[in-house]
Amino acid sequence: MKPKLEKISPNLFYSFAVKREITPYMDYPLHYHPEHEIIFVEKSRGLRVMGDNVARFEDGDLVFISSNLPHVWKNDKEYYAGNPEFYVDVYVIHFLPDALGDSFFDLPELNHISRLFELGQQGISILGTDHARISQMVKAVCLSSGFDRLINFLQLLDALSKIKEYELLSTPFYAKNIRKLETERLNQVIDYMMENYRHEITLDQLASIIDMNKASFCRYFKTRVHKTCTQFLNEIRITQACKLLLNQALNISEIGYEVGYNNISHFNRQFKLLTGASAKVYRKQLLNITN
Numbered sequence: 001m002k003p004k005l006e007k008i009s010p011n012l013f014y015s016f017a018v019k020r021e022i023t024p025y026m027d028y029p030l031h032y033h034p035e036h037e038i039i040f041v042e043k044s045r046g047l048r049v050m051g052d053n054v055a056r057f058e059d060g061d062l063v064f065i066s067s068n069l070p071h072v073w074k075n076d077k078e079y080y081a082g083n084p085e086f087y088v089d090v091y092v093i094h095f096l097p098d099a100l101g102d103s104f105f106d107l108p109e110l111n112h113i114s115r116l117f118e119l120g121q122q123g124i125s126i127l128g129t130d131h132a133r134i135s136q137m138v139k140a141v142c143l144s145s146g147f148d149r150l151i152n153f154l155q156l157l158d159a160l161s162k163i164k165e166y167e168l169l170s171t172p173f174y175a176k177n178i179r180k181l182e183t184e185r186l187n188q189v190i191d192y193m194m195e196n197y198r199h200e201i202t203l204d205q206l207a208s209i210i211d212m213n214k215a216s217f218c219r220y221f222k223t224r225v226h227k228t229c230t231q232f233l234n235e236i237r238i239t240q241a242c243k244l245l246l247n248q249a250l251n252i253s254e255i256g257y258e259v260g261y262n263n264i265s266h267f268n269r270q271f272k273l274l275t276g277a278s279a280k281v282y283r284k285q286l287l288n289i290t291n
Helices: 077-081 108-122 128-143 146-160 172-177 180-196 203-209 214-225 229-244 252-258 264-275 279-290
Strands: 017-023 036-043 046-050 053-057 061-065 071-075 088-095 124-126 166-168
Touching (some): 036 128, 046 061, 046 180, 046 229, 053 229, 061 128, 071 077, 108 124, 108 146, 108 172, 124 128, 229 279, 252 279, 264 279
Antiparallel strands (some): 036 061, 046 071
């Protein structure tokens, strides 16, 4: 499945596009677009890729994304089995940098919002005490209309620009160095890894996706993403393993095999390297939190 430039449908009656979607699962491919995006995932869980960042997401995921940063949310496999208990409820706002006029956000009073757009080149996950307030503001924009929607939108941008607790997701190197043509090529590779991480994936397979030999591909990927392809694939697999640790019916060896590791010692080493704890200790911490 080839990632693509997403074209946001224009609305003649508004300066920005909003939508609320309630669907069985998220079905967008890895994509990018010229619009900034604010997304509040009220209900859903799975794997999120933001530039060169891979992480789990859960109910309440709240992210600001600036123009042209590749991203995707992929649901856990149970969402695709037709069980009505698993569904997606998401609020999304898209707007172009010049949505309110070419120089609107250059006004002295709005310098702080311009800074938000700069940080958003890496993708911003909103956390902590700001999260509940801002998620309600996103919903207010999507559920209002006319002048009220515009005022709510400006208040939302102001609040986002003043958040205290947040995480920058993608590396600044990825955000600044990636070009659109390279985005298309890299996204094909990343999308393949996300779809097939449970199976053995070789560098030759990945290189062939974009018609390169293995040595050239390895240099290409590391130069653009600032980590090796193997490191990136390990991040996808370990983030999925973290989710499976909540399933007490699976032992740790079974989880390692489920996410694509044929050698359990290698799985254990990679797990501790990326999380700072063994899978056994991590499971105990998770269960203490959720019980």
